[in-house]
Amino acid sequence: xxxxxxxxxxxxxxxxxTACSPKEHQPITTGISFVTxxxxxLLQNPSGTQSLKYAPKKxxxxxxxxxxxxxxxxADKNAAYIAFYSDQQHDKPILSPAFSYVTAxxxxxxxxxxxxxxxxxxxxxxxxxxxxxxxxSGNDVFAYNPNKARADVFEQQEDSESIAYLSLxxxxxxxxxxxxxxDLAVLxxxxxxxxxxxxxxxxxxxxxxxxxxxxxxxQIKGLDVIISAGKVSNVDIQHSTCLATFEHTGVSWxxxxxxxxxxxxxxxxxx
Numbered sequence: 001x002x003x004x005x006x007x008x009x010x011x012x013x014x015x016x017x018t019a020c021s022p023k024e025h026q027p028i029t030t031g032i033s034f035v036t037x038x039x040x041x042l043l044q045n046p047s048g049t050q051s052l053k054y055a056p057k058k059x060x061x062x063x064x065x066x067x068x069x070x071x072x073x074x075a076d077k078n079a080a081y082i083a084f085y086s087d088q089q090h091d092k093p094i095l096s097p098a099f100s101y102v103t104a105x106x107x108x109x110x111x112x113x114x115x116x117x118x119x120x121x122x123x124x125x126x127x128x129x130x131x132x133x134x135x136x137s138g139n140d141v142f143a144y145n146p147n148k149a150r151a152d153v154f155e156q157q158e159d160s161e162s163i164a165y166l167s168l169x170x171x172x173x174x175x176x177x178x179x180x181x182x183d184l185a186v187l188x189x190x191x192x193x194x195x196x197x198x199x200x201x202x203x204x205x206x207x208x209x210x211x212x213x214x215x216x217x218x219q220i221k222g223l224d225v226i227i228s229a230g231k232v233s234n235v236d237i238q239h240s241t242c243l244a245t246f247e248h249t250g251v252s253w254x255x256x257x258x259x260x261x262x263x264x265x266x267x268x269x270x271x
Contacts, residue, residue: 024262025161025200025201025262025263026159027161027259027261027262027267028163028260029077029079029259030074030082030158031070031073031074031077031079031080031081031082031255031256031257031258032081032083032084032225032227032255032256033066033070033081033083033253033254033255033256034084034086034205035066036087036088036089036229037092037248037249037250038054038059038062039062040250041058042054042055042058042059042062043093066252066253067083067105067253070255071107074255074257079257080156080158081255082163083105083253084102084103084105084126085099085102085103086099086102086103086205086229087100090173101126101127101169102125102126102127102167102169102205102207104126104154104165106124124151126151126152126153126166126167126205127151127167127169128153128167128168128190129167129168129169130169152190153166153190153194161201163201163203164194164199165202165205166187166190166191166202166204166205167205167207168183168187168205168207168208168216169183178208178212178215179212179215184220188220188221191220194222195222200263200264201224201260201264202223202224202225202264203223203224203225203226203258204220204226206226206228210228210229210230210234214238217238217241223241224240224242224258224264224266225243225258225266225269226241226242226244227244227246228245228246229246229247230245230247230248231248232247233245233246233271235256235270237266237269240266241266242258242266242269244256244269244271254271255271256270256271257269257271
């Protein structure tokens with residue numbers, strides 16, 4: 001009886017250890033589009049002058065067409081695909097209030113064979129360095145976004161693997177402003193938390209000019225990819241981090257292809 005009890009205890013302990021052990025990561029390749037400007041032809045123009053709004057139907061058609069083209073190209077390369085939109089042209093109207101941040105564009109396969117893209121309200125609007133949950137004025141605390149629809153992390157799930165995305169939101173309109181130390185500290189905490197949770201593939205989408213990407217890597221350890229936008233597209237590898245710059249373009253979307261090994265190391269990062 002004692003021997004059986006010991007064998008049973010060992011078996012139970014082995015099962016518990018297996019259940020508690022971290023999952024084994026898998027290699028993954030994904031295509032990423034970072035869109036920062038809509039084409040001018042989408043602007044409403046009823047009186048011959050540029051409108052301050054985009055035509056809803058034309059804009060929806062443009063989003064759907066570009067998403068389908070990019071996702072099909074990614075599929076041809078045996079890659080997953082995800083797209084983000086972030087309005088960064090301050091002389092143009094905002095395409096959507098959600099797009100003033102960094103917003104994941106989600107495909108909806110539930111209704112037809114030609115998926116429609118949509119902006120998912122929950123956990124899709126990224127603003128990692130901004131606390132939208134509460135604000136304080138003196139001794140009073142106000143909850144001004146009780147639904148917490150804006151998230152600090154968005155995870156792209158592909159089979160048994162995931163990629164975590166963070167965003168760095170710029171809160172000024174000056175191109176020369178550098179990222180704030182407080183914002184970088186908040187992001188560093190998020191990266192540490194993700195690493196503790198076992199995430200080993202982390203991408204940062206930044207609204208700051210590409211010239212600050214090297215500075216960000218010096219302040220935040222553990223980022224695998226930093227994506228920003230600029231006048232020309234470019235890819236550089238610095239200290240095992242891929243620094244990718246998307247060209248501000250208004251018509252066709254660019255796609256950055258990133259390949260990770262199972263340990264989260266960058267194997268490939270190029271347009």
